[in-house]
Amino acid sequence: MSLELLDIHKHFGPVRANDGITITVETGSLHGLLGENGAGKSTLMKVLSGFHSADSGRIVLDGREIKLASPDDAIEAGIGMLHQDPLVFLPFSVIDNFVLGSPGGWRLDRTQAEDELAELCERYGFNIDPDTPARLLTVGERQQLEILRLLWLGARVLILDEPTTGISADQRAKLFVTLKALAEEGMSVIFVSHKLEEVADLCERVTVMTRGKVVGEAEMPVPPERLVQMMFGQAVEIHGKDPVPLGDSHLRLSDVRMSSGLLSEEPVSLEVAAGEVIGLAGMEGSGQDAFLRICAGMRSPSHGTVHVAGRDLSNKHYREFLASGVKYLPAGRLEEGLIEGLTITEHFVLAGEDRRFFVNWDAARQTAVDQIDHFTIKGTDESTAESLSGGNQQRLLLAMLPPSLKLLLMEHPTRGLDIESADWVWEQLLARREEGTSIVFASADLDELLRYSDRILVFFSGRVFGELDSSQTTVDDIGMLIGGRRIHGAAS
Amino acid sequence: MKSFRLERVFLPTAVVVVSAVGLLLAAGTNGVEPLKLIVEGSIGWPPFESGSSPKVGDTVMVWVPIALASAGLIVTFNAGMWNIGIEGQIIMGAIFAAFVAREVSASRPILILLTIVAGAVGGLLWGLLVGVLRTAGGVNEIFGGLGLDFVAASITTYLIIDPWRRAGVASTSGTDPFPDAALLPSLGGTRFSPLAVAIALLAIVGVWVLFRGTLYGLKLKAVGRNRPSAFLMGIPTNRYLLGAFMICGALAGIAGTSQATGFHYRLIPAISGGYGFLAILVVLLARFRAFWVVPISFFFAMIAVGSSQLQLRLDVNSALGGVLQGVLVLAAMFGLGWSAYRIRQRIAAAGEEPG
Numbered sequence: 001m002s003l004e005l006l007d008i009h010k011h012f013g014p015v016r017a018n019d020g021i022t023i024t025v026e027t028g029s030l031h032g033l034l035g036e037n038g039a040g041k042s043t044l045m046k047v048l049s050g051f052h053s054a055d056s057g058r059i060v061l062d063g064r065e066i067k068l069a070s071p072d073d074a075i076e077a078g079i080g081m082l083h084q085d086p087l088v089f090l091p092f093s094v095i096d097n098f099v100l101g102s103p104g105g106w107r108l109d110r111t112q113a114e115d116e117l118a119e120l121c122e123r124y125g126f127n128i129d130p131d132t133p134a135r136l137l138t139v140g141e142r143q144q145l146e147i148l149r150l151l152w153l154g155a156r157v158l159i160l161d162e163p164t165t166g167i168s169a170d171q172r173a174k175l176f177v178t179l180k181a182l183a184e185e186g187m188s189v190i191f192v193s194h195k196l197e198e199v200a201d202l203c204e205r206v207t208v209m210t211r212g213k214v215v216g217e218a219e220m221p222v223p224p225e226r227l228v229q230m231m232f233g234q235a236v237e238i239h240g241k242d243p244v245p246l247g248d249s250h251l252r253l254s255d256v257r258m259s260s261g262l263l264s265e266e267p268v269s270l271e272v273a274a275g276e277v278i279g280l281a282g283m284e285g286s287g288q289d290a291f292l293r294i295c296a297g298m299r300s301p302s303h304g305t306v307h308v309a310g311r312d313l314s315n316k317h318y319r320e321f322l323a324s325g326v327k328y329l330p331a332g333r334l335e336e337g338l339i340e341g342l343t344i345t346e347h348f349v350l351a352g353e354d355r356r357f358f359v360n361w362d363a364a365r366q367t368a369v370d371q372i373d374h375f376t377i378k379g380t381d382e383s384t385a386e387s388l389s390g391g392n393q394q395r396l397l398l399a400m401l402p403p404s405l406k407l408l409l410m411e412h413p414t415r416g417l418d419i420e421s422a423d424w425v426w427e428q429l430l431a432r433r434e435e436g437t438s439i440v441f442a443s444a445d446l447d448e449l450l451r452y453s454d455r456i457l458v459f460f461s462g463r464v465f466g467e468l469d470s471s472q473t474t475v476d477d478i479g480m481l482i483g484g485r486r487i488h489g490a491a492s
Numbered sequence: 493m494k495s496f497r498l499e500r501v502f503l504p505t506a507v508v509v510v511s512a513v514g515l516l517l518a519a520g521t522n523g524v525e526p527l528k529l530i531v532e533g534s535i536g537w538p539p540f541e542s543g544s545s546p547k548v549g550d551t552v553m554v555w556v557p558i559a560l561a562s563a564g565l566i567v568t569f570n571a572g573m574w575n576i577g578i579e580g581q582i583i584m585g586a587i588f589a590a591f592v593a594r595e596v597s598a599s600r601p602i603l604i605l606l607t608i609v610a611g612a613v614g615g616l617l618w619g620l621l622v623g624v625l626r627t628a629g630g631v632n633e634i635f636g637g638l639g640l641d642f643v644a645a646s647i648t649t650y651l652i653i654d655p656w657r658r659a660g661v662a663s664t665s666g667t668d669p670f671p672d673a674a675l676l677p678s679l680g681g682t683r684f685s686p687l688a689v690a691i692a693l694l695a696i697v698g699v700w701v702l703f704r705g706t707l708y709g710l711k712l713k714a715v716g717r718n719r720p721s722a723f724l725m726g727i728p729t730n731r732y733l734l735g736a737f738m739i740c741g742a743l744a745g746i747a748g749t750s751q752a753t754g755f756h757y758r759l760i761p762a763i764s765g766g767y768g769f770l771a772i773l774v775v776l777l778a779r780f781r782a783f784w785v786v787p788i789s790f791f792f793a794m795i796a797v798g799s800s801q802l803q804l805r806l807d808v809n810s811a812l813g814g815v816l817q818g819v820l821v822l823a824a825m826f827g828l829g830w831s832a833y834r835i836r837q838r839i840a841a842a843g844e845e846p847g
Contacts, residue, residue, distance in 0.1 A: 322726045330724070339718040342710075349707065350714055350725055358705050 002027045003048075003079075003157055003188055008057035010043055017043040018054070019212040025157070025190060030183045032203030032220075033192045035231060040212040041192045045159050048190075049081035050074035061157070075101070080155030084162045084416075086142040088134045095130035098149050120148045124178050138283065140171030147178065158182065159190045162416070164198055168283045168482060169446065176202050194231075194418050196224045247274030249310065250406045250438040251295060256304035258290045258462070266463040267304060272407070272438045277429075279449035279470065280442035281478050282459030288442040291459070292409045295440060296328035297321030309406050325406030331415060333393040338385035344368050344396060345381045351400035375399040376424075391421035398428050408432060410441040414448060426452060446475045458482055505777065505788070507827030508820050515819050521806050529805055530798030547797065549682025553755045554765070555793035556688045557582065557747035561771035562778070562785040563695040564740035564747075569780050570703060571736035572716030577622040577637025578768035580644035581615040581741040585748025587648060588614030590667065590759040593674035593752070594656065600673045607674055608691070608749050615745020616738045618644065623737030627730040633737075641768075649761050656759065666760035676754035688750045693786075695743050700782035712736055744768065765796070777824055795820075 003025040010018040017040045025031045035041050046052045048059065050068035058065050061077060068074050074081070088097050099113045114130045121128055126144045128137070137145065143163060150158060160179075164172050179189050179202060193199055199206050200220060208216040208230040216230040251272040258268075268291070272278055280288040293299040294306065297318040305314040308324045330336040338347065345368040349359055352367065368381035377395045379388050388396060394417060401408070413429065414422035429439055430452070443449050449456050450470050458466040458481035466481040509527075516526045531537055534551045536544025561578055568575035575581075588610040596606060618640060625636040649664065656667045676685040703709040714722040715732045723729050751763050770792055778784035802808045 318723070319726055319728070328724065335718070336720045336724055339714050339721045341717050342714060346710055346714075349710055350722075350727070355707065357707060359707050359710060361705070 002062060004058075004060040005044070005048065006058040006060060008044060008047055008059075009055045010040075010047055010052060011055055016212045018047065018057075021057070021209070021212075021214055023207050023214065025188050026205075027188055028183050028186045029205060030179060030189045030191060030203045032199035032206035033190055033209065034196070034199050034206055034227060035194065035209035039209040039231075041209055042161060043212075044209070045081060045161055045190070045192055048074070048157075049079055049159055075150075075153055075155065078154055078156040079159065080150030080153065080157065081159040082143060082146050082150065082161065082163055086139070086146040088137070088142045088145060090133075090135040092134055093130065094128055094132050094134055094137070094145060097134050097145060098130070098152070101149065101153065116152060117148060120151060124148070124181065125174070126178075138167070138171070140167035140175070143167065143171075143175065144178075151182075156186070157188045157190070159192070161192045162194070163191070164193070164195065168444070170482075172198075196227055199227070200224060246276050247436055250274050250276075250308065251440070252305075252307040253295070253301075254305045254307075256294060256301040256306065258287065258294060258299075258301055268464050269304075270457070270464075272440060274406075274436040274438055275433050276438050276455070277433060277453050278438075278440045279453030279456040280440065280459060281446065281449050281456050282442075282465075282482055286459035286482075287462040287464075288459050289411065290462075291457075291464075292328060292330075292411060292440065292442060295407070296326060296409050298328065325402075325404065326409070327401055327405055327407070328409040329397055329411065329413070331411040333390065333397060334386060337397050338393055340386045341384055343382050343384055344372065344377070344379060347385065347396060347400060351402075353402075371399045375428075390416045391418065394421070394425055398425065401432075404435070405432065405437045407438045407440070410439070412443055413441050414443075414445070422448075446478050449478065450475065503827055503831045505791075505824075505827075507830075508777075508823050511819050511823035515815065516808075519808055521802075521808060526802055526806060526808070529801040530795055533798035533801030534794035535798075545679075545684070546682045549679070549684035550755075551790075551793050551797045552689060553683040553685065553750065554767070554796050555790050556685075556692045556750045556754070557765070557767045558771050558774060558789040558793055559692040559785055560695050560743045560747035560750070561768050562774045562789055563692070563699045563782065564743035565771055565775045566699050566778075566780050566782055566785070567702070567712065567743075568736045568740045569775060570709070570716050571712045571733055572719070573626070573733065573736060574634050575619070575622065575637055575737065575740050576634050576772070577619065577640045578740065578744050578771060579764050579766070580637065580641040580768075581618045581744035582748040582751065582764040582768050583641075583644035583648055584618040584741075585611035585615035585745025586752040586759060586763040587644070587651065587748070588745065589749035589752045590651075590656070590670070593670040594667070598673075603674050604676065604687075604753075607753050608746055611745040611747075611749030611752075612742040613745065615741040615743070615748060617741070619737040619741020619744065620734060622741075623734040626737075627733055645761070645764075648759065648763060652759060652761060664761055666756070667758045669758045670753060674753055675757055676750065678754070683755055685750075685754050688754050691746060691750075695746075696782050696785055703782075708735075770796075773820070773824055776828060 005021060005023045008018050008021045009016075021040070021044055033041050033044070043052065047054045048068070050071040050073050053069060059068065060066070066077050068077065071081070089100065092100070095110055095114055095117065098117050099108060099110065102113070117128070117130055126148065128141060128145055134142065134145070147158070163175060167175070179191070183189050191199065191203055203220050206218055206220060206222070206227070207214055208227060210231060218226070249271050251270070253268055253270045255267040255269055257266070280291065282288055290299060294301050297306070297313060297316060297320065300315050305312055307313065308321065308326055311324060313320055313324060334340060345361070345364050348368050348371060349364045352364070354360070365381050371377070372379065372381065375395045375398065377388070377399065378392050385393065385396070394413070408429070414425050417425065433439055450473065453470045456468045456470050456473065456478060457464050458468065458478060460482065468477065468481070513524070513527065528537060531539065533547065535548050540548065561582060565575055565578060589607040592603070592607045592610040596603060598606065622633055622637045622640060625631040626633045652667055653664055657663070658668050676688055678685045703713065711722070711727050712732055712735070714725065715727060715729045719729050747767065748763065751765060752759055756763065771789070774785055774789045774792060777788050
């Protein structure tokens, strides 16, 4: 069905998140919505899915104007939104999640719903067991479940907000096949992304947004340079890394076993030199997380030893690791990193070296102002952590790192960041590396892994499945290993 | 910002007053008269008229434990803990103080100092127990605290009817009065104890300084708002949680001392007076800010003291007092929730980061 957004305005106080946006999405088309973080894409989609109501403007579906006061109204009208983090209730089973949003009163017909879920699964080639607890699903499978649920509820317009963050290449390929099939059946698909290649792969038409406005529209295919130009006004150059001479061993794992129900008992040994960058590849939840936590001293290995800068820290407390110059930045910046409700100044006090009982607030504020300036954080010394955008939260976390570090462990260092912020983050990390900091990071972005790592460890179902020299590896090689297939010449 | 404060503090208070009047109307009074009686019964009418000093003294000495407990609760709330066990900590403070008052003989200043220290230690240990159950045993502090409240209350009853029973009388009304040397010094003819008031004010200022100016307070706040992040920053989170329970317990224990040696002058079964629970309400109404505790707890002290007039003068059943308090708690929670909602709306309208 054709969908028109006409002159949508949405302000948050002085911020014009959507400033007169007009977009037409044709029936059965795959429409890309491209823009960097903060361009207003998510706001627009929230307006379209009933989460926000627009200040002004009209939404016309098949020639009929509709009013959306809540997500319920949107689903009623046939507009379904797949959120960046799928709205899945983890303690529930798949089938309970499936029927959860269904209209109707008290009656709940699980058997019928199960049949219908099975039918949908078959139609789109998904394989989801209705009785599995949802928490055992991968992010990709949760998405599949959510898509099926929206289809079942009668969605005819499907909105996907950055759906490929956190899913594997395989799952992405599958998702794209599904979306193309849906479009052929007459579904209008709106694909929100800041990844050029994905939009190029998938979409027939693309709208580019910047600072709350539509700055360009194009029929695909279009050379990526043009899209970049529309998004940023200029082509962004991508810097790789320069070789750095490697130094002493900063991290040595010998025969480390990670005991956990999920993980197998195959021991891992690894030596990381000063200035070396190790990338951890693999599907989400393949063991990278546990591996990083062992390196950070937050988990004890069931067997084996962990040395940091020559010191045996096996089974030592996390704070010993910290004191030895190890720092871990997990993926959840606001969950395991920053503290909601505390200001940037307070964060710097907590992270700072000054351990005196009474806080010198004037000095602390000055530090905060200097660091905000130095790390170009968009915010003031009084801004709270949660008021910052994802990119600025990452900047704050990097700004809070102690000056000299032996080992920096990161999970998804650039997830959810736009290209500029991502480049900036790596500039900082590479500068650290030149000072001799070893970096171990997990990422789902194969390009990132290849571009910045010296070596790549590929995880598969809880163990290190292969170790690759990134200068002699291709995306395809990593992809094969991630999928659990051995390639010639790569031994673990 | 000013209007925010207005909504956060005065609006919930207004909701409380309106529902109280509503309840009193429903109980068959004319609604305003009881409020006037409460003022008259607590600080006199017109306020502080000559001859009202015994009442004022009582009200102030009810204010002291509420204010002390509230100061303590600000610490635990900031650490992210619901210290429901505060009642038990007050009771333990009173028991420890009573032990010193009964068993120790020393010169008056030393004895008074000892009762205060003993009260603080008793409350501290009882609070530490809640904290240890939480950090080492994984027992939620609400359940652990509530359980220890009952244990402390039962210990009081046991002490009163058995080892500390009054000579020749089997009674649950309380122990024998403490010797005069153990009592908090008070101004002639009233319960008003400048020392107790000074300690309560000092506690409030101390808590304010703790969260305003110290690294310890900031770390406590960090632990309360996000334990995983705080842990990753290298803050020993469990130690800070225990610290919060100990500070709160110590202040609650001093509140218990004040109850025992400054108000009842003996140990009675309901020695805490329910002031711990009342302090939770005070702190919520004060939005965890130390100085708002002073007027709000005074307001509740006035109700507590003044409402005894209701039964005498208006022939309203005394059970109404309990109902009144329950309604106040609910109304305050409603008012708080509503003003939080309004503020969220206003922040949303005033500008947030777009998605």
